[in-house]
Amino acid sequence: MARQNADSMEDYDYEALPPNFSLLQNMAAGAFAGIAEHTAMYPVDAIKTRMQVLNPAPGAVYDSVWRGMMRIASGEGILGLWRGMSSVIVGAGPAHAVYFATYEAVKQVMGGNKAGVHHPLAAATSGACATIASDALMNPFDVIKQRMQIHNSTKMYRSMFDCAKYVYRTEGVSAFYVSYPTTLSMTVPFTALQFLAYESISTTMNPTKKYDPVTHCAAGAVAGGFAAALTTPMDVVKTMLQTRGAAKDPELRNVSGFANGCKLLYARAGVSGFFKGVKPRVLTTMPSTAICWSAYEASKAYFIRNNDLS
Known part of the structure; x- marks a missing residue:
């Protein structure tokens, strides 16, 4: 019986999502991957957010990842590097569960799981x-995260719940979704590019599509870095929209959408302004995407193996 199960595992096309890999297990794998991805490189993401803030106060200018991290650690305490992470943990699990469940379902319907064929x-x-499905769930948590990441946020918000109440009370529920269209303008091409690159690289490195941690890690890192660099302009505008309520500049506070944000960003910082924070964004995304894909594929392989042996 054990030999028969082993033989079935050898013949099994790992990518094909068999009937014994349930939706609940797929969502659990995605949730684990999302939390692992976002928490691992969070301090660098915090620096990226501060570097992207338009027209910062003289004492809030950040121009280097390493110096920025040292500055936060010495001035705000080491835990300041992880301020706002609670919002990510609460939101990332459910959002990534939806993310990977949608991804696998659509790919299966479109025939993307056939072995030996690139789709x-x-x-x-x-x-x-x-990403359209997961961002609808994650966007409010991302707004809270970025508000808590900005310079001197400790003077405004004590916790993620305090931040959420403050944003709702002063700006209304729309503040949690004002950046959603801009987020999609970034994450849809980002995810499409990432998945396209990931599937292309992993298929080239591992044409049999068997579980291979090295392939998943390397393909995830390259795909994530490539997509992050190309979508940085939209990420800068997203940060502007999500942190506008904390700005003292009236023009920044009244930014109403993606087009308005692009116009203001170009007027204030020129073309180079659209690539503010590109280095920490790529530096964050490459390892975090590698971790995300590795964690997801490992969880997926674990569930499939256990289900086949039971």
Whole structure:
């Protein structure tokens, strides 16, 4: 019996999502991957947010990842590097569960799980659909996270709940979604590019599509860095929209959308302003995407193996 199970595992196409890999298990794998991804590189993400803030106060200018981290650690305490992470942990699990469940479902429908065949359109479409669904859930948590990451946020918010109440009370529920269209303008191409690159690289490195941690890690890192660099302009505008309520500049406080944000950013910082924080963004995304894919694929393989042996 054990030999029969082993033989079935050898013949089994790992990527094909068999009937014994349930939706609940897929969502659990995605949730684990999301939390692992966001927490590992959080301090660098905090520096990226501060570097992207338009027109910061003289004491809030950050121009280097390392110096920025040392400055936060010495001035705000070492835990200041992880301020706002609670919002990510609460939101990332459910959001990534939806993300990977949508991704696998759409890819399966579009025939993207056939062994030995590369399906770039299925990969890109699956990624785009996945991010539209997950961002609808994650966007409010991301707003809270970025508000708590900015300079001197401790004077405004004691906790994620305090921040959420403050934003709701002063700006209304729309503040949690004013950046959603801009977020999608970034995350849809980001995810489509990432999934396209990931599937292309992993198929090239591992044409049999068997579980291979090295392939998943390397393909995830390269795909994530590539997509992050190309979508940085939209990320800068997203940060502007999500932190506008904390700005003292009236023009910044009244930014109403993506087009308005682009116009103001160009007027204040020129073309180079659209790539503020690109280095920490890529530095954050490459390892975090590698961790995300590795954690997801490992969880997926674990569930499949256990289900086959039971």
